[in-house]
Amino acid sequence: MQAELAAEPGILQFAWVIVVLPMASFALIVFFGKRMPWKGVEFGVLAVGAGLVLSLQVLWHFVQGGGPYEKGLTWAPVGPFTLEIGQYVDGLTAVMFVLVCTVSLCVQVYSIGYMHGDTRYTWFFAALSLFTGSMLNLVVANNLFQLLVGWELVGICSYLLIGHWWEEKINSDAAIKAFITTKTGDVPFLFGIFTLVFATGTSNIARISEAAEMGHISHGLLVVAALLLFGGAIGKSAQFPLHVWLPDAMQGPTPVSALIHAATMVVAGVYLVGRMFAVFSPAGSAMAFVSTIAGITMLIAALLAMVQDDIKRVLAYSTVSQLAYMIAGLSLGERGYTPGLFHMFTHGFFKALMFLAAGSVIHAVHSSNMSEMGGLRKSMPVTFWTFMIGGGALAGIPPLAGFWSKDEIITMAFKTGHYGLWVVTMLTAVVTAFYMTRAMLLTFFGEYRGHGHPHESPAVMTVPLVVLAAGSAVVGFLGAPQLSAVFADWVHFGPVEHEPFSYGFAAISVLGAGLGLYAGYSLYTRWTEREPLRALGPGYALLENKYYLDDIYLRGIVRPIQYRLSAAVSWFDRTLIDGIVNGVAKLTQGVSGGVHGFDLTVIDGAVNGIAQTAGFTGGILRYIQSGNVQRYAAFLFAGVVIMAIIITRI
Amino acid sequence: MSSQEYAFVVLALVGTVSAFRLVTARNVVHAALYLVVTLSTVGAVYLLLAAEFVGWVQILIYVGAIVILFLFGLMLTKAPIGREALDNQQRGIALVIGLLFLAGLVFLIQDAFHWSDPKLRPGVGSTLDLGESLFRQWVLPFEALSFLLLAALIGAVVLSRRDDQR
Amino acid sequence: MIRLPLVLFFSAALFSTGVYGVLARRNAVLVLMSIELMLNAVNVNLVAFSQLWQHITGQVFALFVIAVAAAEVGIGLAIVILIYRNRETISVDEVNLLKW
Numbered sequence: 001m002q003a004e005l006a007a008e009p010g011i012l013q014f015a016w017v018i019v020v021l022p023m024a025s026f027a028l029i030v031f032f033g034k035r036m037p038w039k040g041v042e043f044g045v046l047a048v049g050a051g052l053v054l055s056l057q058v059l060w061h062f063v064q065g066g067g068p069y070e071k072g073l074t075w076a077p078v079g080p081f082t083l084e085i086g087q088y089v090d091g092l093t094a095v096m097f098v099l100v101c102t103v104s105l106c107v108q109v110y111s112i113g114y115m116h117g118d119t120r121y122t123w124f125f126a127a128l129s130l131f132t133g134s135m136l137n138l139v140v141a142n143n144l145f146q147l148l149v150g151w152e153l154v155g156i157c158s159y160l161l162i163g164h165w166w167e168e169k170i171n172s173d174a175a176i177k178a179f180i181t182t183k184t185g186d187v188p189f190l191f192g193i194f195t196l197v198f199a200t201g202t203s204n205i206a207r208i209s210e211a212a213e214m215g216h217i218s219h220g221l222l223v224v225a226a227l228l229l230f231g232g233a234i235g236k237s238a239q240f241p242l243h244v245w246l247p248d249a250m251q252g253p254t255p256v257s258a259l260i261h262a263a264t265m266v267v268a269g270v271y272l273v274g275r276m277f278a279v280f281s282p283a284g285s286a287m288a289f290v291s292t293i294a295g296i297t298m299l300i301a302a303l304l305a306m307v308q309d310d311i312k313r314v315l316a317y318s319t320v321s322q323l324a325y326m327i328a329g330l331s332l333g334e335r336g337y338t339p340g341l342f343h344m345f346t347h348g349f350f351k352a353l354m355f356l357a358a359g360s361v362i363h364a365v366h367s368s369n370m371s372e373m374g375g376l377r378k379s380m381p382v383t384f385w386t387f388m389i390g391g392g393a394l395a396g397i398p399p400l401a402g403f404w405s406k407d408e409i410i411t412m413a414f415k416t417g418h419y420g421l422w423v424v425t426m427l428t429a430v431v432t433a434f435y436m437t438r439a440m441l442l443t444f445f446g447e448y449r450g451h452g453h454p455h456e457s458p459a460v461m462t463v464p465l466v467v468l469a470a471g472s473a474v475v476g477f478l479g480a481p482q483l484s485a486v487f488a489d490w491v492h493f494g495p496v497e498h499e500p501f502s503y504g505f506a507a508i509s510v511l512g513a514g515l516g517l518y519a520g521y522s523l524y525t526r527w528t529e530r531e532p533l534r535a536l537g538p539g540y541a542l543l544e545n546k547y548y549l550d551d552i553y554l555r556g557i558v559r560p561i562q563y564r565l566s567a568a569v570s571w572f573d574r575t576l577i578d579g580i581v582n583g584v585a586k587l588t589q590g591v592s593g594g595v596h597g598f599d600l601t602v603i604d605g606a607v608n609g610i611a612q613t614a615g616f617t618g619g620i621l622r623y624i625q626s627g628n629v630q631r632y633a634a635f636l637f638a639g640v641v642i643m644a645i646i647i648t649r650i
Numbered sequence: 651m652s653s654q655e656y657a658f659v660v661l662a663l664v665g666t667v668s669a670f671r672l673v674t675a676r677n678v679v680h681a682a683l684y685l686v687v688t689l690s691t692v693g694a695v696y697l698l699l700a701a702e703f704v705g706w707v708q709i710l711i712y713v714g715a716i717v718i719l720f721l722f723g724l725m726l727t728k729a730p731i732g733r734e735a736l737d738n739q740q741r742g743i744a745l746v747i748g749l750l751f752l753a754g755l756v757f758l759i760q761d762a763f764h765w766s767d768p769k770l771r772p773g774v775g776s777t778l779d780l781g782e783s784l785f786r787q788w789v790l791p792f793e794a795l796s797f798l799l800l801a802a803l804i805g806a807v808v809l810s811r812r813d814d815q816r
Numbered sequence: 817m818i819r820l821p822l823v824l825f826f827s828a829a830l831f832s833t834g835v836y837g838v839l840a841r842r843n844a845v846l847v848l849m850s851i852e853l854m855l856n857a858v859n860v861n862l863v864a865f866s867q868l869w870q871h872i873t874g875q876v877f878a879l880f881v882i883a884v885a886a887a888e889v890g891i892g893l894a895i896v897i898l899i900y901r902n903r904e905t906i907s908v909d910e911v912n913l914l915k916w
Contacts, residue, residue: 627912630847634743634839641750648758652817662826669830669853673837678846685849688830692856695826699818701863704878708859711882716852716889723845723893727900737840738909744839748832755828763821770818773870783872784879795883802887809894 011057012069015089018054018097019140021047022104022133026126033122040122041112044129048105051136055097062091062490070206072142081197088142088205091490092274095345096139100264102471103352104132106464107259110356113460114255114363124164128259131157135264139271143203144193147272151189151236154265155182161260162252174251181245185235192228195221196279209278219282226279226286229272230293237269237323240297244550246320247304250312250368254359257312262319262355263348270326270344277330277337277493291331295424298324300547302431306438307533307543310368311358314439315351318394321428322347328425329409332416337493339412342479343405345487349475350393350401353468357387360461361443364454370442372451374527377444379454382462384444386469391440393472395433396513401476403509408479411505426512433516441524449527658698665691674737678729682720689713700772703780823864830857844896844906848889855885 025047033040072086108128115124131154138150156179163175197203199221200211211217217225233239238246249261260266273280273290280287298321305317326347329340360383361376362368377384393402410429413422448454456462478487480501488498523532534540545551624635668687675681689712696705784792830853837850859878866874900906 628738628909629911630738630839630841630908631740634740634747637747637751637835637839638743641747641754644754654817655819655822658818658822658826662822662829666826666829666833669833672853673833673841673846673850678843681846681849685852688853689856692830692860695823695860696863699823699863699867701866701875701878704859704863704875704882707879707882711886712852712856716886719889719893720845720849723848723896726897727845727906729843729845729906738842741840744836747839748836751835752828752832755831756825759821759824759828763824765819765821768820768868770820770823770864770867773867774872775867775875779872780875780879783876787873788876788880791880795880799883799887802890806890806894809891810897 010066011054011061012066012089013071014054015058015069015093015097015140016087018051018058018101019087019133019136021051021054022129022136026129026133029122029126029129033126038112040125041108044108044125045105047129048101048108048132051132052098052101052105055094055101058089059094059098059490062094063486065489068093070142072204081201081203083145084143084204085146086142087140089140091492092271092341093139095341095487095491096271097136099345099348100132100135100139103259103263103348103468104128106352106356106468107255110258110359110461110464111253111255113458114359115253120164124161124253127157127160127164128255131161131260131265135268138268142205144196144205144208145203147205147275148190148193151232151268151272152186154260154268155179155186155236158182158249158260158265161256162249164253164256165251171251174245174248178245178249181242182235185232185242187231188228189232189235192225192231195225195228199225205275209276212278212282217279222279223283223286226276226283227289229276229279230286230290233269233272233327234293235269236272237266237327238320239269239293239324239327240300241549243297243301243320244546244553247313247316247546250310250316254312254355254362257316258352258355258359261316262351266319266323267326267344267348270323270330270340273327273330274337274341274344280330281334281493287331287333291328291418291421294324294328294331295421297321298328298428299424299431302428302435303543304546305435306431307531307540309371311361311370311373311439311443312355312368314370314435315354315358318432318435319351321432322351322394325406325409325425325428328421329412332409332412332418332421334494335416335499336409336412338479338488338491339405339408341491342487343402343409346393346401346405346472346475346479349468350390350472353465353472354387354390354394356461356465356468357383357390360457360465361387361454363457363461365450365452367450367452370439372449373443374446374450375444375448376454379448380456382456382465386462386465387444388440389469389472391436393476395436395517396429396509398506398510399473399476401472401474403506404476404479407506407509408499410509411502412499414505415499426508429509429512430516433513434520435516437517437520438524441520442527445525446527654698658695661691661694661698665695678724679721682717682724685720686713686717689717699770699775701775703775703777820864820868823860827857827860827864830854830860842907842909844899844908844911845893847908848892848896851892852885852889855881 022044025043028043029040033043036042068088068090070086070088072084075083075085077083108125111124111128115121118124134150134153134157136150138147138154141147141150159175159179162178163172166172166175193203196208196217199217200208202208212222235242246261246266250257252261280290301317301320301324305314305321308314308317322343326340326344329336329343332340358368361373361380364376364380364383365373367373389400393400396403396406398404406429410422410425413419413425489496531540542548623631665688668684668691672681672684672688675684689708693705693708693713696702696708834850834852834854834857837853838847841847841850859881862874862878862881864874866872866878896906899911903911905911
């Protein structure tokens, strides 16, 4: 963050094009997709493909040792504050670009096969493009509000894609659960943004980071802001206690799980902490909180992964656990910055790979339950080998990617003196290896227990698997100290530090992995009707019910709001609001009644009075015209006399 | 006050009283008779004022013919004989107006002539004078008057003719 | 020798009585009688003044008045009889069509 801005930005100036390409593709697919020969897939794949090419060029800039670049445009002045839209491109951004574009491209190609024949095929690709564009926008944002826009947009896309088959209630319920749960985390996130804007007067990330490093923000405010921002990360990256949405999100199509809930969206929280590291780093108490949450999450999620029958759920809990690893890495401070983000990078590759492979299996056996699988390594060799590579990476088997990244975190935990966290990470690594072995054995080994005729998936699906597998195998070396750990050159906080490789710690990690592997092997080599882990007794029941957290949330939070709060609000609306409205109506009625009375009495009275006066006068004057001749004669004579008097007197 | 004056005053009183009774009589025939008396006294006054032709004409025409006409009229219209209220509702106003007239006229006379002057002396009034004036100066009105009487005669006949006599 | 004002008073009395009669009597014939009374009062006036000015014209006029009065009574009674034929009544109150 402190690196000076690049003197010759070159390609970096056009980094925003990478964001715009998928967005344009979204619009094109929505309007023209159905008419295209490939139903809109062309736009999506081309856009992300071009984006990937550009991303690699951007990364090349940093490989050559270039510096970061920032450019912002004023969107709207709001009083003393200015909303801007812009791009901040540094090593982290470049790395994220490559990750998002690679995984998105593989997923889209894969989906051509996986989603073939789906009723909303075109819309699926439109949503994937929109998601990719939103994620890239999140990553490239130079100010917090633009980041928030990307953040919310990926949330919307997640909701849309999880609920892709919304005709079944379980799918739409999962989409709503995901959205609401992440939204619960977004509220503190928003207030965190407000705190920082209040503290610094700007939402520009570079300037906020500068202010934090210079000490212009008071420590208390910094801690508060960090904790609030982390709230968003808890929601989006599925940490305890808001992790409950991620397993349910597996209701969505598997490519969605691979792209969003493994490689990209869920790491948005990790990315946020990384991006705002200048705010987190000095806030010691906040960092302690972060590491506590991470520690809790990684272990409980790994334990839950042990007892799942659904292969996707295993991978989902695994993702939660690995996300906790990344956050734990970041929580170690400056020295943990690079390891944490490196793990984010590698995990994206092998988790996406495993999800796609699982999707391939599900596509072949038409079920996602491992109890109905078995012996698939013979019928689906490519899927098998790629899944093995991914699983090995996850378990931390050298020289696969996960070994380099996870090992770094574990080692760093010890080196920075977080011994408690070190123990937890070690334990989790053992459990990780265990459940991974279990999953692989149940799926690919033994005898086939299902009723279908599994066969290998078409090339359009297996090629992306191979690509990602290659990535998982190789990418790790980017962080290998033996190969000068170039990743650290690109993504670092503070001065670049190359940690020396510690064989001792590496050995301990491998041992731990081996332990888990052995345990898994011994329990699951032969299929037994009864799940061996039931031997854990009541502990198993606890795990089976996900620690009863879902029940607690439902009874404790959702139901009271749903029923009592809504009833109260409804009462308020009916009694008070409607009361006011009705009162106004009654008042108007009364006023109109009064006006009516006035009209009747006064106005009509006046009019009638005039008529009555006329009638009355007429009644009097009527006597003059009586028809009686003598009456007329009397008037005549009277007139004569009066005239005589008047004339003679005057 | 000379003797003529006494006679006049007596006659005037009689005439006034009978005129009063004329307008207040309950019986129409009584009223007609009272009319006779009044007209006669007026004739007598004429004679007293040495207007002999006018006086006799008065007696002849008025008392002799007109009163008879009235009586015929009363008879033909089956005038109610007997005591009945023959006055209408505006008696009060009529009385007031009558009195006003009386007051006005009396005041006028008194204002013009006072009580005493002038004295009337017999002079003109002979038939000779009347005839002379009538057939010399006033012959045209006289002829017109004859036409008038003719018209009145014809008119009366026409008016009172019954429609079924075609 | 007769004082003029006295004669005039007599004339005024007759006239006023006649006025009262015209206005107050219900029977049409009686109204006509009252009119005769008024005419006579006028005649008295004329004759008195003719004697005052020693001019015969006053009496000539009186003659004319008498003649006209006669004609008028004739016509008047004819009308009264007609009314009586049509309406069975000669009460002036009841002949009140002179309205609109």
